[in-house]
Amino acid sequence: MSDVYILGIDMIKFGRFPDKSVAELGAQAATMALDDANVSIQDIEGLWCGNLMQASNMVGQQVLRQIGQTGIPVVNCANACATGATAFRDAWMSVKAGIYDLVLAVGVEQMGKGLLGGAGARKGIPTEGLLGSATMPAIFAEAGMEHARKYGTTFEQFAKVSVKNHHHSTLNPKAMYQIETPLETVMNAEMISYPNTKLMCSVNVDGAAAVVIASEKKAKELGMSRAVRVKASVLTSDPFTERDLVMPDVNTCTRLGASKAYEMAGVGPEDINLVELHDCFATAEILHYENLGLCKDGDAGKLIDDGDVALGGKTPVNVSGGLLSKGHPLGATGIANLYEVSTHLRGEADKRQVEGAKIGMTHVIGLGSACAIHILEKV
Amino acid sequence: MAEATPAAGPLPVVDFLKIPEAGDPYLEGHRCKKCSAMYLGAREICAKCSVRGEIEPVKLSNQGELYSFSIVYRSFPGIDTPYISAIVDLDGGGTVKGNLVDIEPDPNNIQFGMPVEVVYRDALGRKDKEGNSYLSYFFKPRS
Numbered sequence: 433m434s435d436v437y438i439l440g441i442d443m444i445k446f447g448r449f450p451d452k453s454v455a456e457l458g459a460q461a462a463t464m465a466l467d468d469a470n471v472s473i474q475d476i477e478g479l480w481c482g483n484l485m486q487a488s489n490m491v492g493q494q495v496l497r498q499i500g501q502t503g504i505p506v507v508n509c510a511n512a513c514a515t516g517a518t519a520f521r522d523a524w525m526s527v528k529a530g531i532y533d534l535v536l537a538v539g540v541e542q543m544g545k546g547l548l549g550g551a552g553a554r555k556g557i558p559t560e561g562l563l564g565s566a567t568m569p570a571i572f573a574e575a576g577m578e579h580a581r582k583y584g585t586t587f588e589q590f591a592k593v594s595v596k597n598h599h600h601s602t603l604n605p606k607a608m609y610q611i612e613t614p615l616e617t618v619m620n621a622e623m624i625s626y627p628n629t630k631l632m633c634s635v636n637v638d639g640a641a642a643v644v645i646a647s648e649k650k651a652k653e654l655g656m657s658r659a660v661r662v663k664a665s666v667l668t669s670d671p672f673t674e675r676d677l678v679m680p681d682v683n684t685c686t687r688l689g690a691s692k693a694y695e696m697a698g699v700g701p702e703d704i705n706l707v708e709l710h711d712c713f714a715t716a717e718i719l720h721y722e723n724l725g726l727c728k729d730g731d732a733g734k735l736i737d738d739g740d741v742a743l744g745g746k747t748p749v750n751v752s753g754g755l756l757s758k759g760h761p762l763g764a765t766g767i768a769n770l771y772e773v774s775t776h777l778r779g780e781a782d783k784r785q786v787e788g789a790k791i792g793m794t795h796v797i798g799l800g801s802a803c804a805i806h807i808l809e810k811v
Numbered sequence: 812m813a814e815a816t817p818a819a820g821p822l823p824v825v826d827f828l829k830i831p832e833a834g835d836p837y838l839e840g841h842r843c844k845k846c847s848a849m850y851l852g853a854r855e856i857c858a859k860c861s862v863r864g865e866i867e868p869v870k871l872s873n874q875g876e877l878y879s880f881s882i883v884y885r886s887f888p889g890i891d892t893p894y895i896s897a898i899v900d901l902d903g904g905g906t907v908k909g910n911l912v913d914i915e916p917d918p919n920n921i922q923f924g925m926p927v928e929v930v931y932r933d934a935l936g937r938k939d940k941e942g943n944s945y946l947s948y949f950f951k952p953r954s
């Protein structure tokens with residue numbers, strides 16, 4: 433089977449845009465990606481649109497109303513924080529299957545500020561603060577504390593993740609924040625859910641990202657000079673594990689996805705030059721170093737201590753600033769990760785360029801759970 | 812329409828908390844007879860081994876140990892903080908999430924694996940629209 437390529441990809445600068453509609457944000461990213469691929473919406477054969485909060489509103493069709501109602505099929509897709517990556521993967525599958533030669537995937541989200549978490553009780557009384565906490569910071573704190581239990585990971589090591597990612601985003605003009613946060617600032621920030629302080633929680637922002645996906649035939653026809661090869665695309669759900677009922681397990685579905693992705697791409701963790709992974713909370717990033725095989729089980733704390741995952745290190749992680757500082761517009765995040773890795777493989781990442789990057793990985797988790805992993809390669 | 816009248820006694824906060832006519836309240840699990848997977852709440856099919864109609868109710872232990880936790884300082888509006896959100900592995904099987912109480916919410920006080928006991932108390936004064944009060948479960952350190 434022939435390969436499938438990213439031909440054009442872009443994202444808007446993440447921020448807060450209360451005066452724009454979700455369709456306008458999506459349309460903005462879509463036109464940027466079309467321009468990057470040097471194609472027109474008239475050339476596109478199908479659209480996959482990822483959006484979570486307005487999933488019942490036909491957001492993909494709304495985007496086409498802004499940029500061109502050509503009558504192509506539109507699939508609207510929602511898969512928690514894996515929404516954007518799922519839209520990309522399903523668009524990729526349509527090309528891989530030989531149905532289409534040129535398709536578009538858009539991920540877009542408008543977020544409010546504040547805590548995300550489980551809905552209130554359908555009957556009876558609210559159970560938040562009575563049967564523990566269903567807020568996202570608490571759920572990911574508990575997952576991080578499980579790692580602390582097994583390997584002695586410290587509050588300081590978790591906090592270092594935020595120091596690193598905030599530093600990276602000072603080099604990324606499209607990130608929400610460009611602000612250095614030294615270790616003491618991170619550790620002394622308002623404690624939200626121990627061990628996650630406010631600066632260790634991802635930022636709720638509005639955002640959009642889009643990507644033009646092409647068959648090998650089409651990519652050759654349009655020009656391969658900036659094309660990026662999709663080496664692996666994997667989606668998993670959470671297999672049954674003992675405590676999954678009360679403690680969402682983001683590890684098992686990631687490990688399953690990673691092993692499938694490495695197998696599909698024919699590479700190993702040692703071949704990966706950069707990773708954009710799902711740092712929805714600082715505690716989560718630590719878990720995924722091991723889940724993605726970037727280090728041995730138990731060595732994640734050492735990996736962050738040694739700087740191996742910082743820009744300039746062995747395997748830089750979240751050079752974009754990650755969800756912690758670039759921002760986390762749920763439906764857009766998966767495609768924004770692909771944009772970051774593609775930009776490095778194209779050698780266009782400017783001050784934050786990972787030198788000589790040839791192969792990169794993206795990873796997202798939608799709680800509930802969905803894990804999407806992609807491996808991209810420089811052509 | 813008749814006014815809804817509160818039930819005579821407290822209602823259980825979740826379906827898996829059982830309040831028998833006689834005897835003490837307890838937590839109920841549902842165990843797969845084939846693969847031993849444990850669930851909270853009745854079900855037909857095992858999510859682990861997919862066997863059908865082989866899930867039986869079991870009384871869960873009131874003793875267990877702390878598996879993981881977080882100390883919650885910011886919650887939804889109107890929820891008192893700080894509190895300890897705890898994941899507890901019960902002796903003999905079953906993992907339950909709830910508040911760890913009767914201990915200072917300070918990470919230095921809390922040890923992984925510390926023995927805890929399930930206790931049954933009023934649900935922090937919370938009542939539903941009909942004015943019913945609720946019985947909840949909590950974890951407290953066991954010496």
Ligand SMILES: [Zn+2]
Binds near residue numbers: 843857858859
């Ligand atoms: Zn079973």
